[in-house]
Amino acid sequence: MGDISCSNGNAHSSMVGGYRKSCWYEEEIEDNLRWCFALNSILHTGATQYQDIQLLDTKPFGKALVIDGKLQSAEIDEFIYHESLVHPALVQHPGPKIIFIMGGGEGSTARELLRHRTVEKVVMCDIDEEVVDFCKSYLAVNKEAFSDPRLELVINDARAELERREDCYDVIVGDLADPIEGGPCYKLYTKSFYESIVKQRLNQDGIFVTQAGPAGIFSHTEVFSCIYNTLKQVFKYVVPYSAHIPSYADTWGWVMASDSPFMLSADELDLRMKQRIKGENRYLDGKTFTSASTLSKAVRKSLDSETHVYTEKSARFIYGHGTAFKHNQA
Structure with missing residues (x-):
């Protein structure tokens, strides 16, 4: 804490x-x-x-x-996280137009998505209206994103919202808080959620990408390895990748998943970024992604041998406790 x-x-x-x-x-x-x-x-x-x-x-x-x-x-290094979360999936997709963000309350994920020229609509669904309003007020860097007419802001539980809607999406982005005991998000990392809701809401060639917690040499076994293994049970092609984020004091992980293969080389990724994205990325280019998705020997070995599947009854959590847990203990 x-x-x-x-x-x-x-x-x-x-x-x-x-x-x-x-x-x-x-x-x-x-x-x-x-x-x-x-x-x-x-x-x-x-x-x-x-x-x-x-x-x-x-x-x-x-x-x-x-x-x-x-x-x-x-403020100083959020671009590493948000560029890594958004751009690999969007440039791998042949033509992403409609995107759904689970979470994303601070607006930075929407900001990066809206830099893509192909994007026509972004639905951002966050459960906590107070956090969203707070970020709108205090985080000036995302002011333009919040006022972009392509952004539809919805206050709801992401699971309930995806179940309620009949729309399908080219990319679904999981920008959720970490799975911590008593937090509001851990049920959105489960196999049943990925299988029965996320996958059903993806268009053909659709891609799902999620933040997946700490991915350091020791910390990756908390949730990163089992989120990866869980997605492997649901999608044909799954790519884990990571980057060091100074303010987190650790390497962070993301996992990208689809039933269509990920085929682009570093040069092809660079070309698509140049064609599709307004402005320059500060962190991510083709070579950076190639490096990010080449995990260390120890982490690769651990991911290959991971057998745990994330369910509501067998959830794993990172260290710490959410508000609900603390109130129950009071």
């Missing part, structure tokens, strides 16, 4: 023998491992019906959005 504390720390060397007071954000990553960084200020803190939420102005990473004690996005 994330905590904010103020403490006396050693001053900069120019303050000989002096001290200054510093505020720090601290996130507990594991039982014996914490990650902390200095704050300029606390911009907002509160609780919605579903989640605890904080917006911090951090010294190393700029504005940072924290939900249920887990850092979700930081």
Whole structure:
């Protein structure tokens, strides 16, 4: 869980023998491992019906959005996460026009999707209206995306919304919070959800892509490997990939899945990006994706031997607890 504390720390060397007071954000990553960084200020803190939420102005990473004690996005490096989540699936697709985002409340995923010239409509479905309104107010970088006429914003549970709609989509993007115990999202990582709802809502050549949690050399066994294995039970072609995100203090994972093969080379990916995407990517190009989808020997071996399938009864969680869990324990 994330905590904010103020403490006396050693001053900069120019303050000989002096001290200054510093505020720090601290996130507990594991039982014996914490990650902390200095704050300029606390911009907002509160609780919605579903989640605890904080917006911090951090010294190393700029504005940072924290939900249920887990850092979700930081101003200085969120482009790594969102470019990695969005662009591989969209450039692999022959002509993506209609997209559905599960989650995505901060608006950054919609922003990246709307850079694609082929995209005619993006449905963004987030369960937490307060988080969406909060991000609209505070995250200026996504102001244009929220006002784009191609964006349809829906406040609902993504599962219920996909069940309710008769539309099908070229790409469905899972930009959900991590599966944590007591959080609102873990049921949207299950085999039954992927099989009976997500797959049924994809057009021919459709692609599903989801964020899949920590994917580091030690952390990938929390949820990344079993999300990958679960999607392998549902789709013919499944590609796991990862990238280091400094503000997360770890490598992060995504999984892309389809019943149509992924065929493009690095050069072909670059060409499609140039033809389809407005503006320059800061992080992702063809070679970067080739590298991202070439996992280390240890992680590949682990993914190949993973047998766990994610279900509601056999869910795996990353370290930490959601609001519902904490309230039940109170």
